[in-house]
Amino acid sequence: MSTFLPHFPxxxxxxxxxxxxxxxxxxxxxxxxxxxxxxxxxxWRWLWREWLTTVDHKKISVMYLIAALLMFFRGGVDAMLMRxxxxxxxxxxxxxxHYNQIFTTHGTIMILFMAMPFIFAMFNIxxxxxxxxxxxxxxxxxxxxxxxxxxxxxxxxxxFVVGGSPDAGWVSYPPLAGLEFDRGPGENFYLLxxxxxxxxSIATGIxxxxxxxxxxxxxxxxxxxxxxxxxxxxxxxxxxxxxPALTVALALLLIDRLAGAHFFTMFQGxxxxxxxxxxxxxxxxxxxxxxxxxxxxxxxxxxxxxGKRIFGYSSMVASLMTISVISYVLWVHHFFTMGAGPGVNxxxxxxTMCVGIPTGxxxxxxxxxxxxxxxxxxxxxxxxxxxIPIFAIGGATGVMLAAAPADYQYHNSFFLIAxxxxxxxxxxxxxxxxxxxxxxxxxxxxxxxxxxxxxxFWLFNSGFYVTFFPQYLLGLMGMxxxxxxxxxxxxxxxxxxxxxxxxxxxxxxxxVLVMDVVxxxxxxxxxVTGDPWNGRTLEWSLPSPAxxxxxxxxxxxTSRDAWWTSKQERSRSDxxxxxEPLQPIHMPKSSGRPFIMSAIFFIGGFGLVFNWYALGxxxxxxxxxxxxxxxxEYDTDYYVPVEEIEQTEAALGRA
Amino acid sequence: xxxxxxxxxNTASGSLxxxxxxxxxxxALTVGALWLVLARQFSTGTLLTVILLLAIxxxxxxxxxxxxxxxxxxxxxxxxILGLGMFFTFVVIAGSVWIMSFGAQGY
Ligand code: HEM
Ligand SMILES: [Cu+2]
Numbered sequence: 001m002s003t004f005l006p007h008f009p010x011x012x013x014x015x016x017x018x019x020x021x022x023x024x025x026x027x028x029x030x031x032x033x034x035x036x037x038x039x040x041x042x043x044w045r046w047l048w049r050e051w052l053t054t055v056d057h058k059k060i061s062v063m064y065l066i067a068a069l070l071m072f073f074r075g076g077v078d079a080m081l082m083r084x085x086x087x088x089x090x091x092x093x094x095x096x097x098h099y100n101q102i103f104t105t106h107g108t109i110m111i112l113f114m115a116m117p118f119i120f121a122m123f124n125i126x127x128x129x130x131x132x133x134x135x136x137x138x139x140x141x142x143x144x145x146x147x148x149x150x151x152x153x154x155x156x157x158x159x160f161v162v163g164g165s166p167d168a169g170w171v172s173y174p175p176l177a178g179l180e181f182d183r184g185p186g187e188n189f190y191l192l193x194x195x196x197x198x199x200x201s202i203a204t205g206i207x208x209x210x211x212x213x214x215x216x217x218x219x220x221x222x223x224x225x226x227x228x229x230x231x232x233x234x235x236x237x238x239x240x241x242x243x244p245a246l247t248v249a250l251a252l253l254l255i256d257r258l259a260g261a262h263f264f265t266m267f268q269g270x271x272x273x274x275x276x277x278x279x280x281x282x283x284x285x286x287x288x289x290x291x292x293x294x295x296x297x298x299x300x301x302x303x304x305x306x307g308k309r310i311f312g313y314s315s316m317v318a319s320l321m322t323i324s325v326i327s328y329v330l331w332v333h334h335f336f337t338m339g340a341g342p343g344v345n346x347x348x349x350x351x352t353m354c355v356g357i358p359t360g361x362x363x364x365x366x367x368x369x370x371x372x373x374x375x376x377x378x379x380x381x382x383x384x385x386x387x388i389p390i391f392a393i394g395g396a397t398g399v400m401l402a403a404a405p406a407d408y409q410y411h412n413s414f415f416l417i418a419x420x421x422x423x424x425x426x427x428x429x430x431x432x433x434x435x436x437x438x439x440x441x442x443x444x445x446x447x448x449x450x451x452x453x454x455x456x457f458w459l460f461n462s463g464f465y466v467t468f469f470p471q472y473l474l475g476l477m478g479m480x481x482x483x484x485x486x487x488x489x490x491x492x493x494x495x496x497x498x499x500x501x502x503x504x505x506x507x508x509x510x511x512v513l514v515m516d517v518v519x520x521x522x523x524x525x526x527x528v529t530g531d532p533w534n535g536r537t538l539e540w541s542l543p544s545p546a547x548x549x550x551x552x553x554x555x556x557x558t559s560r561d562a563w564w565t566s567k568q569e570r571s572r573s574d575x576x577x578x579x580e581p582l583q584p585i586h587m588p589k590s591s592g593r594p595f596i597m598s599a600i601f602f603i604g605g606f607g608l609v610f611n612w613y614a615l616g617x618x619x620x621x622x623x624x625x626x627x628x629x630x631x632x633e634y635d636t637d638y639y640v641p642v643e644e645i646e647q648t649e650a651a652l653g654r655a
Numbered sequence: 656x657x658x659x660x661x662x663x664x665n666t667a668s669g670s671l672x673x674x675x676x677x678x679x680x681x682x683a684l685t686v687g688a689l690w691l692v693l694a695r696q697f698s699t700g701t702l703l704t705v706i707l708l709l710a711i712x713x714x715x716x717x718x719x720x721x722x723x724x725x726x727x728x729x730x731x732x733x734x735x736i737l738g739l740g741m742f743f744t745f746v747v748i749a750g751s752v753w754i755m756s757f758g759a760q761g762y
Pocket of ligand 2: 284287
């Protein structure tokens with residue numbers, strides 16, 4: 001029965017590296033500090049009632065945003081460490097093993113714990129407000145999604161100090177990630193935390209698909225829906241159909257590792273290549289899951305700050321939908337070199353090149369929207385404009401990579417690294433930062449400072465070019481990815497030095513961004529109108545931040561850009577608008593169960609990481625009990641009485 | 656106002672039995688597939704066919720018992736999404752078979 005008793009591996013608490021000691025000390029200090037502040041200012045109740053138990057999409061959005069920025073910081077520090085190690089040949093700043101861990105956590109965190117929560121922050125703040133809904137379709141499930149993500153991120157980051165970080169790359173291919181080559185618990189941390197956050201993501205996909213299809217305000221037909229909401233629909237469809245493949249791949253690898261099965265081992269009939277296939281069935285759609293919402297944000301931002309309707313709305317919708325279907329049949333381009341044969345490779349190469357067409361349509365539409373528009377160069381608009389050239393180049397190098405025979409040269413070189421950072425940073429990160437600046441007043445009731453925002457933008461944007469353009473050349477000169485150091489006589493020294501300098505500039509840009517946030521919390525200009533940008537869509541018709549029920553009266557939509565139209569109508573006639581009488585509003589109740597259930601998930605995940613099956617099964621039981629309790633719960637909602645709505649609206653200065 | 660509620664209300668308890676029956680059948684189909692593999696009663700070809708049939712049956716069960724595919728009235732997008740789901744499922748299975756056979760089938 002020894003496997004059922006907790007057995008502590010020798011390296012339970014990671015030791016031996018000054019960086020890690022530093023992290024351990026700062027984690028302890030930060031935790032003590034947070035506990036002290038909460039207790040001293042008597043904030044525990046507030047924290048529990050207002051945040052940990054909330055099912056309000058606007059608060060969930062705020063929590064996603066904070067988490068995404070924190071994870072952006074952690075992933076960014078990883079990046080700085082890697083670039084520092086590569087600044088000169090034969091550096092010994094990081095050891096090989098440590099370098100492996102860092103590129104693994106960097107990639108995993110940036111995709112799953114930075115990009116995903118960042119897009120979910122944007123989903124949550126904008127979609128219900130844009131389509132005239134009072135919350136998402138399943139508010140309770142929304143909270144479950146958030147807390148699953150949160151505890152999964154905690155579990156993943158814990159591996160840094162407890163047990164050791166994963167080190168088989170963010171793709172975690174067996175056999176390297178299998179038991180034969182990787183005994184440590186790090187890989188289990190990877191598998192379990194991704195599994196947990198994946199459940200949350202699938203639930204979010206379902207939630208937003210249902211919200212968009214079922215909860216639009218009267219009159220808002222699909223073809224009147226703002227483009228951001230369309231992009232969320234496209235992204236949600238991909239989430240629903242792609243994430244299960246990841247779930248399966250991770251589960252089978254976990255069974256291999258924990259139970260000694262042979263799905264992906266080299267012997268006993270296993271086939272590691274099947275993991276690669278399954279991983280990318282999720283992995284390629286995943287990059288579109290995070291880019292499509294960015295496309296949506298650019299559409300909103302470009303049209304708002306050009307003072308024009310978006311050019312070619314229907315073609316924008318059509319290309320979003322086409323991309324989400326095509327991007328599902330491209331996955332082999334990540335492993336052309338596996339050698340599935342010319343038939344397979346040609347098919348997927350051609351399909352990959354096809355995805356450039358709808359993307360091109362979108363780029364032209366943004367350009368035509370700006371053409372002859374009255375452009376206001378606000379910070380969101382700067383990010384949107386800067387995105388276009390970067391993405392054009394990223395797409396072009398993508399098409400180069402998609403030429404299967406040529407990819408045998410480019411594959412896993414720094415050329416590939418440069419390509420995907422170009423599209424992920426220039427696309428997703430720029431998009432999310434544009435969205436953050438754009439919707440910040442709606443989330444918090446004040447604006448971010450434009451001056452600091454411009455500084456952050458210019459540093460980050462120019463640092464970006466300096467970092468990644470040399471990497472294309474390095475790739476062509478033969479430098480492969482994931483090498484922890486290189487000899488001095490390869491001719492790579494200068495380019496690597498330049499690239500590292502660029503990375504530092506981007507790092508400074510990020511610091512300025514954080515300064516902007518901190519500065520604006522204190523000095524940010526209040527948004528008293530609720531419509532600081534002269535916006536076009538319904539979220540700007542509400543006060544900032546919106547009351548918890550969003551709309552006192554659900555609006556009736558008669559056109560695209562609904563808020564713009566109603567502003568025009570109002571300026572044309574001075575006849576007082578007649579308002580329908582208020583009615584009680586049906587709202588969901590807060591619940592602590594999503595938090596508790598996800599915490600139990602965390603405990604169970606932690607147990608399985610160390611093969612403590614008893615703890616794992618106990619936690620599974622806990623999860624089942626929580627779900628059962630929820631199923632038997634009937635007191636889940638209430639009505640906001642009319643007087644309370646009147647008071648709230650009056651306090652917000654609305655009739 | 657057509658939509659006073661912000662979230663799905665509790666469904667009628669009549670469907671509770673549907674869920675339980677669907678759940679039991681799903682479990683049975685899954686365990687059955689596992690058992691067939693472990694028991695090794697069939698030749699590989701037959702085994703694959705049978706498992707595939709069980710999987711298709713499983714899709715049907717889930718559609719009927721959990722997804723309320725027969726509920727009316729049915730908005731048009733339901734059909735679209737269903738078609739898309741079928742397409743994606745086909746792509747994953749047929750694509751994986753094609754890829755993982757490494758050119759053995761000839762092109
Ligand atoms: C026209 C559009 C695009 C094309 C043609 C394209 C093509 C490709 C190809 C062929 C590869 C594999 C190269 C190799 O491994 O040798 C690749 C890798 C990658 N692409 Fe793209 N891509 C495009 C857009 C995007 C976008 C929009 C994103 C993300 C937002 C993205 C993210 C990635 C990532 C993360 C990888 C590498 C993953 C890894 O190996 O770790 N790509 N791309
Ligand atoms: Cu791809």
